[in-house]
Amino acid sequence: MSIDTELQKHYSQLLGIVRPWEVKNVELKLTQKKVEIELGWQWGAAKCPECGRACSIHDCAPERTWRHLDTMQFTTLIRARVPRSDCPQHGVKTTIVPWAAPQGRFTLLFAGFAVEVLLASASISQGCELLGISWDTAQEIMRRAVERGLERRQLEDLKHLGMDEKSFRRGHSYITLLTDLDESRVLDVVEERTTEAADQLWKTLHPEQKQAVEAVAVDMWEPFIQTIQKQVPEADIVHDKFHVSKYLGEAVDKVRRQEHKELMAQGDETLKGTRQLWLYNPQNFSPDQAEEFSALKDLQLKVARAWAAKELFSKFWEYQEEGWARRFFKRWFGWVSRSRLKPVVEVARMLKRHLDNLLTYLKHHITNAVTEGLNSKIQSLKAAARGFRSFRNYRIRILFFCGKLSLYPQ
Ligand SMILES: [Zn+2]
Numbered sequence: 242m243s244i245d246t247e248l249q250k251h252y253s254q255l256l257g258i259v260r261p262w263e264v265k266n267v268e269l270k271l272t273q274k275k276v277e278i279e280l281g282w283q284w285g286a287a288k289c290p291e292c293g294r295a296c297s298i299h300d301c302a303p304e305r306t307w308r309h310l311d312t313m314q315f316t317t318l319i320r321a322r323v324p325r326s327d328c329p330q331h332g333v334k335t336t337i338v339p340w341a342a343p344q345g346r347f348t349l350l351f352a353g354f355a356v357e358v359l360l361a362s363a364s365i366s367q368g369c370e371l372l373g374i375s376w377d378t379a380q381e382i383m384r385r386a387v388e389r390g391l392e393r394r395q396l397e398d399l400k401h402l403g404m405d406e407k408s409f410r411r412g413h414s415y416i417t418l419l420t421d422l423d424e425s426r427v428l429d430v431v432e433e434r435t436t437e438a439a440d441q442l443w444k445t446l447h448p449e450q451k452q453a454v455e456a457v458a459v460d461m462w463e464p465f466i467q468t469i470q471k472q473v474p475e476a477d478i479v480h481d482k483f484h485v486s487k488y489l490g491e492a493v494d495k496v497r498r499q500e501h502k503e504l505m506a507q508g509d510e511t512l513k514g515t516r517q518l519w520l521y522n523p524q525n526f527s528p529d530q531a532e533e534f535s536a537l538k539d540l541q542l543k544v545a546r547a548w549a550a551k552e553l554f555s556k557f558w559e560y561q562e563e564g565w566a567r568r569f570f571k572r573w574f575g576w577v578s579r580s581r582l583k584p585v586v587e588v589a590r591m592l593k594r595h596l597d598n599l600l601t602y603l604k605h606h607i608t609n610a611v612t613e614g615l616n617s618k619i620q621s622l623k624a625a626a627r628g629f630r631s632f633r634n635y636r637i638r639i640l641f642f643c644g645k646l647s648l649y650p651q
Pocket residue numbers: 289290291292293294328329330331332
């Protein structure tokens with residue numbers, strides 16, 4: 242057996258090429274560090290890609306090239322002219338080759354390997370370097386992988402979803418995320434944070450899937466509330482307790498700033514450098530901080546009352562029964578209203594308006610913590626990419642890394 246025949250046999254085995262395909266020629270281009278493998282169609286009928294019927298061959302399509310896994314450090318390419326079947330029903334069609342997806346520029350093995358490398362790389366440019374491919378090629382591989390994954394995705398068990406916004410570009414540019422809280426995955430993402438934009442997200446689900454949704458965790462953001470009421474009217478809206486805590490925290494900070502200004506006007510520096518103390522969870526204080534804070538708390542400060550209102554509200558989430566939680570809220574609201582701490586009163590009024598959808602928490606116990614976690618993962622994707630020029634690429638990247646999709650070919 243000559244070296245050439247040996248090589249052909251070797252590559253047939255390596256590629257898993259079976260008849261009627263055969264390795265016709267293996268060409269080593271040493272100076273270009275390339276291996277080119279030419280495949281040929283031996284004989285016989287060609288399957289129609291539409292119906293699978295064995296048809297006669299009309300002709301062969303012009304030669305195409307696919308990038309394959311490297312052989313040692315040699316870039317390896319496959320070349321072939323693919324037969325076109327002549328189906329009585331579907332006419333002349335290019336048959337499907339076993340080593341690549343239709344229209345794909347890579348073999349399935351290469352695409353699978355590239356997905357693996359890109360998933361493991363710290364950045365896409367690092368992945369490109371390891372694979373010896375361009376940025377556009379990597380983007381194309383990820384796009385195809387995401388398309389495959391979305392087609393295969395099982396969404397039968399969607400029960401608890403999350404909807405949240407995330408800033409996209411500088412200024413007031415946002416995207417909206419729909420997440421599956423039970424599986425910790427991003428379902429899809431759209432530009433903007435309007436009702437119309439969020440409506441688009443629901444279109445990715447079938448009517449039966451929407452009907453199965455039990456609850457959606459969401460901030461008290463009117464466009465999102467509207468889209469949920471319209472698209473999944475059977476589902477409970479659950480306002481996220483972390484968002485509530487954030488609003489109350491901001492109110493405490495506003496009270497502190499105002500009071501600090503008033504005190505400084507009288508030369509009193511009591512609140513200087515205390516910002517973090519009022520925002521921290523007291524359980525995370527160092528012994529020094531705990532001492533300082535406990536001294537501050539005992540002074541007759543407005544910020545201490547605001548802080549107490551925020552702390553007290555956390556009890557709300559611990560109730561088991563709606564009736565008790567309602568009574569608690571009423572007392573808390575009354576107390577806050579009498580406090581005359583305007584920023585806290587404003588948040589309390591907002592909570593009162595949305596009370597029904599705060600009480601749903603007692604039933605479902607869902608929050609957007611999962612979504613926030615995915616949000617920070619997305620943030621690091623954005624940082625690694627140094628921003629995204631197009632939303633389309635951003636979406637592909639998010640779904641590639643945070644969609645928990647089955648990304649591999651085959
Ligand atoms: Zn056919």
